[in-house]
Amino acid sequence: MRNLINIMDLSAEEIDELIKLANDIIKSPDRYNEACRHKILATLFFEPSTRTRLSFESAMLSLGGSVLGFSEANSSSAAKGESVADTIEVVSGYADIIAMRHPKEGAPIVASSHTSVPIINAGDGGHFHPTQTLTDLMTIYHEKGGFENLTIGLCGDLKFGRTVHSLIGAMSRYKGVKFVLISPEELKLPSFVKQEYIKDKGIEYSQCTSLEDVIGDLDILYMTRVQRERFFNEEDYLRLKDSYILTADKLKSAGESLSILHPLPRVNEISTEIDNDPRACYFRQAHFGRYIRMALIMKLLEVSA
């Protein structure tokens, strides 16, 4: 049995295999529509979600399986004080695989020690979000044809943005990758990510506060939302929330081959005026989430078409 807690739980070769499988699912969906017959996915979401939960559910239904779960902690017995450990022990008797999102960093690791069914981390606090990274990698693969020799700008809330932490880990394994870290001083990348995935690996990187100064150097621009739910006070959030707004005017300095990604939801950080620009990939990116999650479910349940 395998869990997916951190994107680094998957080797680069396994990620290639998942992308290949997801591409085959897109090409021949009918081959896979019974792959998970009689299997049940539980989606336990202690925090809000649109894409992750619904794409997991769509993925399992498209594989011929079934889904159950809850979409907020208040509609589960967590509201009565039940622990994650007890919740997982119980749900393990109802499902074959569990995708969980929780506001506490490390909650999926606790969960994985209380069950023998695969646990998928669907986002744990400001820590990691490995299945978003699979979605991001599939998008990069489709846009760029591979992962090497890319200059990747990560812009916005690099402190609390769990998708950023997981993407940096994943991309740190490829040759010739450079990171450009663009954030306000207060929302800089945490040292645990910078040290382990950038400095210890000798990867070239730079840090700055101005998107305009660097946009012309980038192959990929990964925009992120300022994560209101992780702030200790509203005043700080209001001061920082509009630090970066990507507009058509700012895009004039970018290269024609730039790919703009965003894990979504967006609030204000990308103007809707660029949604139809061919460089805007974020809705295609969200749609890839369904197929790469189908591939992941199949891998963790060890089923084939």
Ligand code: CP
């Ligand atoms: N990208 C992402 O995790 O979106 P949701 O919060 O809607 O799941």
